[in-house]
Amino acid sequence: MGKKIRVKQLLESFYTIYGKKVAAHPWKFILLSILINGVLGLGLYFRLNLNNDVQYLYIPENTKSLVYRTRIDATFRDESGNNFWPHTMSHPLRYGEVIIFPKNGDNIFEDDIFENISTVVDTILNITLPGDGLSYSDVCAIRNEKCVIEGIELTNLLFKKSVQSGSIKYTSCTTLRCPNQYLTFLGDITLENGTLLSARYLKLRFNLRQNSSNELQRAKRWQDTFVKTLKKIKSDSLGIAFSSADSTDEEISNEAIIDTPFFGLCFTVLITYSNFVTGSGDCVSKRVHLSRAGFLVVPLSVLGSWGLLSWCGVLFTNVIGCTPYILLGLEINYVLIMLAQPVNYETTSNYEDRFITIFAPSSTGITMALFTHILTFGVGIWSNIPVMRHFCLYLALTLGFVFINHMTFFAACLALHEKRVSLNRHCCTCMPVESPAKLKEKGRSRCFICCCSGKEPSSSEELEGHCQTVPKTFMSRFALYLPLKTISMLLYLTYLAVSIWGATNLKYDMLDSKMISPHSYSYLYNKISFEHFDKREFVMFFIDGYVNHSDLVTHGKVSDIINILKTSKSIDDGFAVNWLNAYELYTSSSNQHNLIALNQFFEQYKEYKNDVHYSKSENDNITASRIYVRTVNLKTSEQVISLYKEMKQFNKIDILPGFAYSSVSNRIESATELQSNMLRPLITAIIALALISFIVIPQPIICLVVIWTAASIMLGTFGFLWLWGVSLTTISILYVILTTAYAIEVAVHCCFAFYYVEAIDNQSRVYSSLTRANSPIFTMIFGSILGLPFLLLVRSYVFNTIFKVAILTLSFSAAHAIFFLPMILSICGLYIKSPELPKTVESVTVLTTFTCNDRKHPIISSLFHNNESDNKSGIVNLGFQEITAL
Structure with a gap:
């Protein structure tokens, strides 16, 4: 246990040493951060490589279907400029x-x-x-x-x-x-x-x-x-x-651009709310500029990380453009957690020491959470789906820059703030001001006193506004009172049951036409086409290799292939395109079986000409050929998936060398690959949480709570997406992965603060952890939710998906922070003790009487203001300012 505790001590020691450097040279850190991010950001102007090609971004690389298509393309030429037949085309x-x-x-x-x-x-x-x-x-x-x-x-x-x-x-x-x-x-x-x-x-x-x-x-x-x-x-x-062939994809992208102003309103609301939360205090102690500095961390990080990737030639796609909103919410959370760190203003008069007191402990939890985020999204960089790879690459690097800029730019701003407060300077003019009492004595007006006075706060509570105190009080009710604990447990069990039920019914939807809003020009086309016209696909069987096509055995095997394919419920049993059968009928009437007859046949029946490839260099042998069947009317994603599964099973049958292929195979494998690519980052997040928790928190129960909390929020998001009528699509999966950051934040910060908080008993411990972590998290989540209703006005599928995914994840994260976590941690606290961490005692006040030499002596705080020895009490002052005996 001791070794694990030392991990936290090591991090705090590092941030203490680092924090002293920041406090000593804040302007250097600020200017260096702006300069580096600004230079890197030039890449967005000079080298931005925008790519929204759906056929490249959303199709997995090196899948079985793609390998099949490559083999077909390498054998048969595209004849769209000479002898075009739609069913022979392997490309869209x-x-x-x-x-x-x-x-x-x-x-x-x-x-x-x-x-x-x-x-x-x-x-x-x-x-x-x-x-x-x-x-x-x-x-x-x-x-x-x-x-x-x-x-x-x-x-x-x-x-x-x-x-x-x-x-x-x-x-x-x-x-x-x-x-x-x-x-x-x-x-x-x-x-x-x-x-x-x-x-x-x-x-x-x-x-x-x-x-x-x-x-x-x-x-x-x-x-x-x-x-x-x-x-x-x-x-x-x-x-x-x-x-047109590209209308659906283009409209999804164009609608996102049209609705961007509504997304900007979400940013505005979140920023305004964060300013309101940190706006308490007087003209000296007011910390509203710190929330603005925290906001600037995100655009700085976006500028630096996206610019760096642009310099490196990495592709940028539109779906990445929605990530800063989540990043802004996370950064504001880090700001609020830092500002929630308690400070003893009476004993810490030096602004550098006060800055260290705020910066070092809170940075440990932030490091823990951000490392988990970066590791989670970093796994997606190895995805074989380009859009997933680029999305996770941009996100992981941007999170890294957020961490760097938070620890440099924002930390330096925090140091400057504490320095200004210690000098009693105005938050806007930075000029020295007098206290309200002195100005009142001078006869100044109330308006002047309100706008031009202030003093250094005497406690952290003075800086808390209603947005911070009300949630803290409200949450403690559910954590500390048995009836409300029972209600919380019942609510959570209901939530869990519904989430599991919904998650098991969640399906992947490949009907892209559903992503188009009614305002789009292609919406009416998609609606009429779906309701009044058939949607049929051709399934090709590609015969690869030197097969004796003149042999009757081969003819029989080809017929067997067609008959087996037609046994599928997805295949029209009354339709087939079989050049070999047509050629057999042709030669039976002409009694010719040679190359001349074959060429004459293809000239007469050009619909089959693209289906045979033969080598003139080797006795004109046929090296490859293909036959076709056609599907029934495919109206649902379930029918398409069923067809793909049947084709996959058919390809395991060894009748002739070759394979069955359809253009729908690419779409199905995209869905299959995307779902596995989605699970990989989520599982990585859980594993990373487990590893970091067991390293930093040496308590198995708390570690399990951390892991379960994150998994529970993710499960709820998936389950309630189905209840809301949302199916899994490429875009929804990407944003589900993105919003898992909130689940990690709640799990890490709440449990971390609970374990390391100092308290006399379990109730005090829960209350202190609520103050330290849960309250800032709830405040951040509430601010994020406050701006999301603007997305109800959008018509874009992208922003509509962001709204639904984000509102679910944020709501469930808040619910866990308010109801479940305080309740379960209050129970865990009965069996778990906080670690005994070595520390420097700075303030002790005696409130009782000590027995020494068989006599009682009252010890007063002023006794220890000087480094002297008191023979009556038998206690030597070692430089402590006050002693508190509780």
Whole structure:
């Protein structure tokens, strides 16, 4: 136990020595901190590397699906500029898509409605790229030397007449050559005996080529121009909903930028509240400037850390921009904890000693908490998901800079404050002022006395305002009275049960369209597309290696693969794309089985041409091929996850060399990887808390309370997210990880203060720990919550997620600080004694009578004001100022 206690002593000794240097040269530390962070911050101006590419940031690296896609891309070329078939593309498609519907009516094929459709189509086809004047025909995906516009057949006047005459039969398609394949681009259709009578929605997809980096950039530019053009189209009869391949991701990012002012209001409220909390005292003792100095620590740290990473070329993404709010809350907590450190103003007249008394003990707990934070987020740096890696890297480094700047910039400001107070100088003018009593004697007005007088405080309590004393009194009730302890326990057990229930039901949601607010241009498109059109995906089986495709055994194995895939509930059992079966039918009629016949087959059936790769250098053997099945209508994340699991099990079956792959695999593996990447920092936080607790607090019970408190707050956040209707997404997981810092703060500071507080009995001990740590934490959390309601006004999914995650974490952290922790620590205190730490006695006042030489002698405090020996009492004064015998 002694060795563990010495860890705290060692830290306090270090901060005592360091604090003396800060107190001796405060301006040097302030200027050095500003200079270093300012120089590093220039990197944000010169080298900021902004990247919001979802396909890079949110897709895990080196996953199985990514390896599969790489192998497919290495074998088969992108044919979007020559022979484009959407089902053969392993990469996400590039396109602009529009849904047209009548504003008044149910049938798109009515004459007055249908006439306006061609106007919309012509407008889109005439879109030109700014700068080079390229039109859609210059960037479109090509098939049979024509642009591939899916659903364009439905805009033909002849087709409209066929619908009106009742000659269009709506049948399900089993192959790519189905004559009415394009009917899937009609929504909310009306049928009578299989005959198409009407449809309310018409969808058109304008596909773009991406077979080179240059073409890909053109495709992205055309998408942007497409969106801007469609926003300007107005029609009295037609409703138009539109989107592009990147619309969802861009809208999520753009909405966050639009709602930034509301997020700024949260900062304003938190800063104003912190100033109000520290605004008690007179013109000399007022500590409001210290809260402002604490606020400046965060922008300084952001400037230095983000600038340093920018100099190093590390990518920056928008989701990182919301982290300073949490960091500001943590820094204000550190400020309040330092200011809550008790000081004996009567015996500590030297401002340097007073500064050390405040700085050294409180810095130990802050170091403990911040080290845990940095270790927690530092683990995420090794994530294989780029957005997680960059998020944790920026956060861990910024927390490191917060710690450095707090111990330099803020510590120096605190030293200057104590020096000013000891010199009785005004907090604003820094001019010497007289006490209120002296000014009153001189006949000064009350207003003058209020604004221009002050004195050095006589106790720490004089500096506490109502924001600090009221929570402290309120919390002590629940900690010290048995009926309220019982209520606290019942509330906590209920909270725990609900949290576990909610956490077990929490799911990962991959439907990105839910993240778009109703104010977005793509919201209507997503809504109509989800409700009235099918969402089907192709599943490819990639046959890799030299397989004898002319062998009947191979044909049978390919058929077996298709049949096994079709046994899945997620697969449409009536549809398949099998080039080998089609080629077998072709050769049986021509009696040819050679390369010439194969080339003739592909020229006639171009839908299969992209599915075979053969090497001309080795007897024209086929080195790889692929076949396809199609999914049913996938409407929910559960269906997509089920498909992925079935594909994973299928890939374990050894029928032919190869694997099943679908574009949804990347999304599912992203979800799986992200959840494991989420657990890693959370588990690391618990482990780090355990290690540090057992090192610094040599009491297993208290250590377990520390660990359980943090885990309990995290559990509650996950559980109540589900009750609030929030599913796990990439963004929500990132902010859950971020807000775990509050759980760590509550656990560390409350239990640390409880164990090391000096008290006569258990009740005094609980009350003192409430004063030392719980009250500042509650004050900080309350201030953070106070600003969050502004986020109710936002439409951004990012800020809305921050609001929900933060409000839950902060509320549960406050509840633990108010109800659970004081209650459980008051019980633990009955069995745990505070450590006996060696210390220098500075003030002792005698309140009783000592027996010496069989006689009673009253000992008065003035006896020890001089270094003398008193023969009657038998006590030698060793330089103590006062002695208190309790």
